[in-house]
Amino acid sequence: MLTQIQQKILDGRLRVGDRLPSERELGEALGVSRNSVREALRVLESMGILSAQVGSGRDAGSTVAGRSTAALSNLLRLHMALSQFSQNDLVDVRIELERLAVARAAAGADVGDLERLRALTRAMAEPGMDYERFHELDSEFHIALARASDNALATDLMQALRDAVKGEMIAAFRRVRDWDVMVSTLTEEHLAILRAVEAGDGKEAAELVTRHIKGFYAAVGDAQE
Template sequence: MPRDFAPIKRRRLSDAVSAQIQDRIAAGELRAGDKLPPERELAERFGVSRGAVREALRNLERTGVVALQAGARGGAFIGQGDPSLIGDSFRNLYQLGGVSLDDLTEARIWLESTVVRIACERATEADLAALAANVDEAERLLLAERYEDKIDIQVEFHNLLAKATHNVVMVMLMAALMDVMRDFAHAVGGERTDLTIRARRRFLAALRQRDAAAAVAEMTEHLESLQVRYRERMRDRRGSSRA
């Protein structure tokens, strides 16, 4: 480490420790995989107790900034980050009522419209093959009446589409949204029709033709139709529960 850590003078000592470590990461002085000094040494450098250092490291571990490893060669290492935490935040907001189905659908239309346009330009033959195989698997599960398993496959279609942009930020944003949609879809139950599968095949035809306008229109129509079907299933579930 090129610089020493400065003594902490704030009340929330663990927060201040965390902030200094994050500052070093932002400055490029600490990189993924770097090992931090032992707790005792960190406590001396920061001028705080080992308990404050331990709490700071655990907080950073929860956010994916630090990875704590046990054993003789263990310790605290700068992590790679955890994109799934974005999805966890969205999921918590949805479960607490801070995000509605309308909000989710609107955000999905905006995001997927951009993703589709980029995918039309960048998707490789391997990307197209993965998307087609996903639709084939969803159809197989439908015919086998494995409706709940089909949900996960159909959610993965959107993640594969985001990967076809070859942009890691788009992949993370899509994964976060689809984590919420997976929970929601399982809550209302798997769809027992082939409406989504047929929509996917039309969409893939436009994508293969690199027709961005047609592909965006097909995806938007599908998401709006899906929202209506979700509402119907939610209403049916509420009615059956009251009965």
């Protein structure tokens, strides 16, 4: 059941917005019980592939949704835990992804993108910033850069990667000896990246984001010693 629906999506026979037949019709067509159909639909809904509406009206039933970012985050988090990737692997991937994002953002960010990034840096500068709030703003800043690159896949990958390492990032923040200094440093680095993007200097933005990421992980490593 799962495999058959997934294959239809891969083949292009099911697209976002398409409605699936009823549980009874699916069961009859595939030769499986309604319980099996219901369980498969639940799995696909949890993956963000389907959106289910209960009831018996015109809008009831399952529709192809295409909301896969949360599922991608969960899968990536599990894969990272099981595969035990090194921190160097994570840093390398982040750098390449974010260099691409800021370079493209510098070439094509619109007014709304830039205002969103400015608002995030202003929020980071507010006094009394705690670990979780700063992580939320920090993550959204990097995701907003990816979104400004106008590359949907880069945006989804960035969102998934940031979600997957959320626990590790907050734990890293807690290990920092002088949290206020760290917040100030990271915020200034974000501002420098934003200025380069605003100036349309993709090369400078890419170099700044590289130093930003490497510097953070170096500082966190020092805090553990």
